[in-house]
Amino acid sequence: MNRRAFLKTGLGIAAAAMLPKTLFGAETAKASGPVVAVARGSKARLVGGALDLLGGMGRFVKPGDKVCIKPNFSFAANSECGATTSADITKQVVQLCLAAGAAHVVVFDHTIQESALCIERSGMNAAVVDKEKVSLLTLGKERQFADTPIPGGKELKSAKVAKVVLESDKFINLPTAKSHSATGVSLGMKGLMGLIWDRGALHQMNLHQAIADLASIVKPDLTVVDATRALTSGGPGGPGKTVALNMVVAGIDPVAVDAYAVGITQWYNKSFAGKSVKHIVAAAEMGLGEIDTAKMDIKQATV
Amino acid sequence: METVAEAAARKKKPGTGIRVLRWLIQLTFLLLFVVLFVRTRYGTSPALSDVFFRIDPLVFLVTSIATRAVLAAGLLSLVVVSATFLFGRFFCGFVCPLGTTIDLTGAVLKRKSPPADACRRGKFFTLIFLVVAAAVGASFIGFFDPLAILSRSLTLVFYPGASRFLGLLSALRPTVFTETLLALATLVLLLGLGLASPRFWCRNLCPLGGLLGFVSKFSLFKFSFRGKCRACGLCERSCPTGAIDSGHGKVDAAECIGCLACLNACPDRTIRFGFRSAPQPVDVGRREALIALASGLVAAPLAGSIVHRKLQGQLLRPPGSLPEPDFLNACIHCGRCMKACPTNGLQPAVLESGLDGLWTPRLVPRIGACEKNCNLCGQVCPTAAIRNLPLEEKTYARIGTAVIDRSRCLAWEQDRACLVCDEACPYNAIDSRNQTILGTTLGRPFVNEPACVGCGLCESRCPIDGPAAIQVFSMAADRRKTGWYKTPEKARLRSCGDEPQEDVPSGFIQEEQ
Numbered sequence: 001m002n003r004r005a006f007l008k009t010g011l012g013i014a015a016a017a018m019l020p021k022t023l024f025g026a027e028t029a030k031a032s033g034p035v036v037a038v039a040r041g042s043k044a045r046l047v048g049g050a051l052d053l054l055g056g057m058g059r060f061v062k063p064g065d066k067v068c069i070k071p072n073f074s075f076a077a078n079s080e081c082g083a084t085t086s087a088d089i090t091k092q093v094v095q096l097c098l099a100a101g102a103a104h105v106v107v108f109d110h111t112i113q114e115s116a117l118c119i120e121r122s123g124m125n126a127a128v129v130d131k132e133k134v135s136l137l138t139l140g141k142e143r144q145f146a147d148t149p150i151p152g153g154k155e156l157k158s159a160k161v162a163k164v165v166l167e168s169d170k171f172i173n174l175p176t177a178k179s180h181s182a183t184g185v186s187l188g189m190k191g192l193m194g195l196i197w198d199r200g201a202l203h204q205m206n207l208h209q210a211i212a213d214l215a216s217i218v219k220p221d222l223t224v225v226d227a228t229r230a231l232t233s234g235g236p237g238g239p240g241k242t243v244a245l246n247m248v249v250a251g252i253d254p255v256a257v258d259a260y261a262v263g264i265t266q267w268y269n270k271s272f273a274g275k276s277v278k279h280i281v282a283a284a285e286m287g288l289g290e291i292d293t294a295k296m297d298i299k300q301a302t303v
Numbered sequence: 304m305e306t307v308a309e310a311a312a313r314k315k316k317p318g319t320g321i322r323v324l325r326w327l328i329q330l331t332f333l334l335l336f337v338v339l340f341v342r343t344r345y346g347t348s349p350a351l352s353d354v355f356f357r358i359d360p361l362v363f364l365v366t367s368i369a370t371r372a373v374l375a376a377g378l379l380s381l382v383v384v385s386a387t388f389l390f391g392r393f394f395c396g397f398v399c400p401l402g403t404t405i406d407l408t409g410a411v412l413k414r415k416s417p418p419a420d421a422c423r424r425g426k427f428f429t430l431i432f433l434v435v436a437a438a439v440g441a442s443f444i445g446f447f448d449p450l451a452i453l454s455r456s457l458t459l460v461f462y463p464g465a466s467r468f469l470g471l472l473s474a475l476r477p478t479v480f481t482e483t484l485l486a487l488a489t490l491v492l493l494l495g496l497g498l499a500s501p502r503f504w505c506r507n508l509c510p511l512g513g514l515l516g517f518v519s520k521f522s523l524f525k526f527s528f529r530g531k532c533r534a535c536g537l538c539e540r541s542c543p544t545g546a547i548d549s550g551h552g553k554v555d556a557a558e559c560i561g562c563l564a565c566l567n568a569c570p571d572r573t574i575r576f577g578f579r580s581a582p583q584p585v586d587v588g589r590r591e592a593l594i595a596l597a598s599g600l601v602a603a604p605l606a607g608s609i610v611h612r613k614l615q616g617q618l619l620r621p622p623g624s625l626p627e628p629d630f631l632n633a634c635i636h637c638g639r640c641m642k643a644c645p646t647n648g649l650q651p652a653v654l655e656s657g658l659d660g661l662w663t664p665r666l667v668p669r670i671g672a673c674e675k676n677c678n679l680c681g682q683v684c685p686t687a688a689i690r691n692l693p694l695e696e697k698t699y700a701r702i703g704t705a706v707i708d709r710s711r712c713l714a715w716e717q718d719r720a721c722l723v724c725d726e727a728c729p730y731n732a733i734d735s736r737n738q739t740i741l742g743t744t745l746g747r748p749f750v751n752e753p754a755c756v757g758c759g760l761c762e763s764r765c766p767i768d769g770p771a772a773i774q775v776f777s778m779a780a781d782r783r784k785t786g787w788y789k790t791p792e793k794a795r796l797r798s799c800g801d802e803p804q805e806d807v808p809s810g811f812i813q814e815e816q
Contacts, residue, residue: 076676112727114645116345117676140476181722181735184810200766203713203721236726268807276812
């Protein structure tokens with residue numbers, strides 16, 4: 001698993017590095033770093049727009065793949081407030097996966113509040129566009145997780161990781177953009193805490209480093225940040241200040257996507273960069289990705 | 304003259320078909336009871352899932368007396384009383400799901416009916432006891448009402464086991480109750496009484512049986528001996544409730560549950576069911592009645608004497624629960640709220656609120672919190688001990704206040720970036736404030752008391768082992784009999800325009816640090 005994930009990620013990064021030149025010509029490539037795609041505009045086309053900038057979902061999902069998608073619907077909060085990923089955005093990701101030939105898509109989360117209420121409030125059933133091929137799953141039992149060592153972990157040495165991720169061909173992380181009282185922001189890498197059984201244990205260590213440790217073994221094939229609206233204070237559960245941004249940020253490099261997304265709005269009425277978020281810094285220091293937005297190849301589109 | 308054996312062999316058994324029908328009716332009602340029990344859960348409409356309790360005249364009588372108000376939901380039980388006045392105690396023989404359960408276990412225990420029990424007056428004793436205790440201020444109905452007993456047994460005994468079994472096959476999360484063993488012991492005791500005689504509970508102890516039996520004495524249709532009787536005693540031996548005195552040719556209407564066994568047994572079709580309006584004399588027993596009266600008078604004050612109010616600091620009642628004395632008088636311990644609670648947080652109390660508080664619901668947030676978007680317990684409560692509040696109103700019905708134990712808190716004591724309580728709180732009642740302790744500046748949690756409703760989500764999610772570092776106490780609980788919980792002031796505090804009081808999280812690296 002580790003080797004496969006490593007290879008996939010490596011290939012992905014290599015492909016991302018090569019892609020701009022082959023697809024869009026040298027003049028659009030401003031930097032040689034990882035591509036971060038940013039789509040703004042009409043909600044119904046945001047995911048497609050961002051994926052087009054990355055070369056289409058077909059680059060990530062191959063015919064016959066089992067795909068798992070992790071939106072954040074951990075809280076039984078009203079979907080508009082931004083504490084959970086928009087069901088509509090999730091549905092778009094699912095549809096693109098199916099169009100790319102995915103054999104099966106699992107939409108899942110390990111909810112903090114009661115799962116039935118979380119599903120009800122987030123409206124996540126809307127993502128089940130095809131009852132045969134798409135399933136909605138909430139994790140709640142220890143046997144749904146498998147012990148996984150974290151060889152390079154500085155704080156977290158091992159974790160019980162959701163089997164659905166380990167057993168899928170592709171993993172798409174689909175967080176919502178929101179503030180977080182302990183970690184500042186909760187984007188892609190923070191959302192990975194939803195993949196492990198005993199997330200409470202992370203709070204008993206250096207949380208920021210532990211998140212980076214986790215990110216060193218669970219590498220999404222694709223991260224899509226739902227920033228149609230951002231919960232910029234009161235996160236992660238809300239209620240708080242919700243800002244409409246009408247955008248989606250996507251990419252392969254989990255550090256780059258998070259670092260870029262930190263800058264798309266103010267948090268707690270202050271401006272921050274990826275470099276000022278401890279867990280993103282920790283991840284960059286472990287070599288998990290690019291934190292400097294100047295070195296990223298940022299592609300923007302209005303859809 | 305032919306012998307009894309010859310007559311029995313010759314007879315086309317007239318009762319067989321109707322006895323099969325009776326079994327089918329019994330099993331249908333038991334199945335309906337179980338289906339309604341299973342359906343009492345989040346995601347299904349709870350409307351009329353409490354219908355058995357609505358038609359239970361004992362619930363209606365005792366709860367109305369105890370709460371000093373007519374239990375409107377229980378008016379339907381007058382139908383059962385009227386039907387009993389017409390046809391006798393058929394409810395026990397055809398409808399009562401506990402009676403059917405006792406019949407089923409009795410079939411395994413295979414006890415022959417002894418002659419009429421000496422303690423058959425016991426059911427009037429319990430009835431008088433319940434009524435008197437209710438009149439002087441304590442409701443013990445939960446210990447004696449057959450439907451409450453069965454419902455609670457299903458909740459506390461059957462459901463945890465079933466959910467654990469089903470949980471092996473599905474994603475269903477096993478339900479756990481803290482008081483399962485005690486409930487199991489009482490159920491085993493009750494069913495085990497069948498070793499003494501069939502339907503021991505129904506004929507000797509059940510106050511609902513006593514109530515319906517009392518009415519049956521005056522019923523218009525009864526079983527009776529008609530025509531020649533050779534006093535063979537087969538009917539008497541077949542009767543599971545000892546209602547027949549074949550020597551004197553009498554059927555005691557208070558004991559007869561209409562099971563029809565005698566029709567089947569009689570070789571001559573002497574026992575018939577028909578119009579017999581003459582009331583039978585009621586013999587409750589003066590001595591027993593006086594003892595029951597005295598017991599009721601003594602038990603009521605005794606019930607509350609074992610608790611001290613100040614020891615109830617963590618006795619959290621579900622949101623919308625009546626003020627404690629009224630709550631205890633209205634609650635029939637049926638366990639439906641505990642079955643319905645989607646987080647498993649509602650647990651049976653033991654003796655925290657007195658003898659009459661055993662098996663009443665209490666929220667144990669460490670097991671499961673009160674979900675903001677759920678008001679199911681109030682919807683399923685058959686006696687409105689938990690008021691059926693609209694969802695928004697429920698979120699204002701405060702059940703307690705969270706208190707932080709800084710000596711156990713990861714953020715306060717160990718400088719960890721832990722604000723899980725703040726994360727989890729759906730009411731913005733926990734503020735993260737940057738506090739510098741011994742040189743370390745870190746966001747640490749504070750409870751914003753006016754915003755807290757005591758839902759306990761913080762306590763349920765606190766990541767430390769053992770008791771949480773933030774716990775809900777019942778202080779400032781809002782317990783009302785009538786009226787609304789939401790006030791303009793509280794609504795303003797919670798309005799969306801208000802940004803939460805919080806400092807910039809320490810997850811950010813800031814220049815000034």
